[in-house]
Amino acid sequence: MPKSSTAPKAGAHGEGLLRQLTPLLVWAVVFCDIGTSVYYVPGILYTTHGVGDLAPIFVAAAFVGFLLLAAKYVEICWRNPDGGGVVSVANQAFTPLIGCIGGLLISVDYFLTSSISALSGIHYLADLVPWFEQHVIALSAAVLILLAIVNTIGIRESATLSFVMAIAALASSFVVIGAVLLHAGSVDWTHVRENLGQVSNVTPAAFLVGFSGAWLAFSGLESISQLSPAMKLPILSTANRGMRWVIVTMLATAPLLTLFAIALLPREVKEGGYERLISELGFAYGGKWVKTFVVISASALLIFAANTAIIGCYHVFIALAERGFLPSAIARRNRRFGTPQLAILVATLVPVAVLVFARGDLKLLGDLYAFGLLGAFVLSSSSVDALRWREKSRGWRFWIGVATTVMVVVAFAVNLHEKPKATLFGCALVGAGLVCAVGTRRKWFSDWFYTVPAVARRASGHILESEHNVEARETLELLSLSQAASIARLYPSSTLVALRSPNAGLVAEALARERGRGGNALYALYVEERTGLFVGSEERDPDPAGVAAMDAAAKAAETQGMTLIPVWTISYNAVEGIVRAAETLGVSAVMIGATQRSSIYHLLRGHVLAGLTKRLPAGVRLLLYG
Secondary structure: OOOOOOOOOOOOHHHHHHOOEOHHHHHHHHHHHHHHHHHOHHHHHHOOOOOHHHHHHHHHHHHHHHHHHHHHHHHHHHHOOOOOHHHHHHHHHOOHHHHHHHHHHHHHHHHHHHHHHHHHHHHHHHOOOHHHHHHHHHHHHHHHHHHHHHHHHOOOOOHHHHHHHHHHHHHHHHHHHHHHHHHOOHHHHHHHHHHHHHHHHOOHHHHHHHHHHHHHHHOOHHHHHHOHHHEOOOHHHHHHHHHHHHHHHHHHHHHHHHHHHHHHOOHHHHHHOHHHHHHHHHHHHHHHHHHHHHHHHHHHHHHHHHHHHHHHHHHHHHHHHHOOOOOHHHHOOOOOOOOOHHHHHHHHHHHHHHHHHHOOOHHHHHHHHHHHHHHHHHHHHHHHHHHHHHOOOOOHHHHHHHHHHHHHHHHHHHHHHHOHHHHHHHHHHHHHHHHHHHHHHHOHHHHHHOOOHHHHHHHHHHHHHHHHHHHOOOOOOOEEHHHHHHOOOOOOOOEEEEOOOOOHHHHHHHHHHHHHOOOOEEEEEEEEEOOOOOOOOOOOOOOHHHHHHHHHHHHHHHHOOOEEEEEEEEEOOHHHHHHHHHHHHOOOEEEEEOOOOOHHHHHHHOHHHHHHHHHOOOOOEEEEEO
16 A cells, blocks of 8 residues: 555644544544444334345445445545545546535535434434424424534534543443343344344345445444544554544444344334334343433434534535635635534535425435435545556555445445435435536626626625735735736736736746737736635635746746736636726736646636637737647
8 A cells, every 4th residue: 555645744843733633533533423323224224125124134244345445435534634535535536526526425425414313313312201202303403403503603523522422332332232142032042043044035136225225334434534634644554543443343333233123122113113223222131221321322422423414514515615616605704703604504404404305204314315425435436446547556455446336336326226216316416516516617606696786896895805905915925906007007018917827838928929019017917716606805815826826927027027017806707807907907918828628627617718708898809828
């Protein structure tokens, strides 16, 4: 396995302070997520047509796939030391659009995690307080809304709290297993042997259905890929050891609890209380106190998992907004608490809507959940395969990885076929997200939105405020558009070159054009796009790529004895910013660089060339370099 050389050096003192997650804490955070599935998956599998009493066999089969996929998630950690999970690795392996699809799939996963965890937590509490059972949907929605308020205020989960919760969850699982081992009689063990003996009756079709559904028992595996920014260095070692402990504790709990719950509980209990089989198992073999311990620990851990899902979901939204796939407004922070309130709101209201839509049906929610979970697994696994192939790492590890991908693809395909409601729901959510993403990139919404006079005036005010913030920074050798306009008579130029990154050829061509026309100054423009609706005026540092582009252009101009005027502005649309600068500075030509990128890139970013062709003032030529 290649070394995690892409990880930041441990010598960076500031980073060392941030990277505090030891392997034990990595285990705690991941187990708090993945360990909750045992509280609801056995019941969901039992009620699945064609599975029933065979659930333990399918969980054991899926455990093999879990082991293989776990190794890939460790690799994702060291390949992406700054985190990002499926979004980052799919972007690395394929294209930004595929990374966006990965983000949408994991968002579906998070939505359903929140819904299922909150609902299951209330179901377990109803085992002690029966009144809860009559209001399970309302109480679950109230829990999610309360978590949204808590996250907006800014309370955060800590790794230490995760450790405490993980220990409590592990202890309750061991208490139930221990109670069964101590009090089970010969008849009970006969039931266990009979359940396992049913493996000979499994048909290929039934195996595929059960195997695809049993992956739910290992949902939460993807959470480790979000922890790499906080892992102690070296990341490879920390992730490896943390994942090893996750595997050991899952092996010691999930298969046994599923087997005991399905094989030992009476049929009427499994059918009437499938939402809380583990507490029923604890009551049957350990009595009221064991049941109480399981209910308290399970409900607390499930609500904790719902909060983790909300946090993970709004971080995915922010990552997609930073990549230009979601409106920037979704990342806007609350002025008082500094938290992304709109992202938190969306990450909460969608699960509440899903709860209402499913009418609190845990099995239906489990079916919906599998779509996002297996879709994200497919993208993550295939992305690692693509990166290994590109790096010519094609030994036994590569082929085992390919086999893992095939295994997950089969499970996903069976899920799409067998669960049409889940397929329709998942495709609708991902499709809506893609329309939003491409529309945000292509400016379908903002171009219309900013034609509203009140919005246009508000945007103009925010742009001026942002430019004033740049003007006040003495350390930056950048001019706002208004500053550049005020010195245009002193440094006249007929050429404006628009830059997105350092481009020596484009700058040289622009300098040659201006010199040929007798000029000795050149305007260089960087438009920082704040994608989407409601361009904000919050103060933040200009994009480093733009600063680097301006620095490189200034040095090139200096070597030719010319003056470069570096102009910075913001806009909801690069085209609008360039057109505004051309009109303000009175140039006769705008020069931009051509791109050699793929058709997908043109789909997402090709609006610049097309937009300038339509919107540049009469008499201003558009010159394309390269």
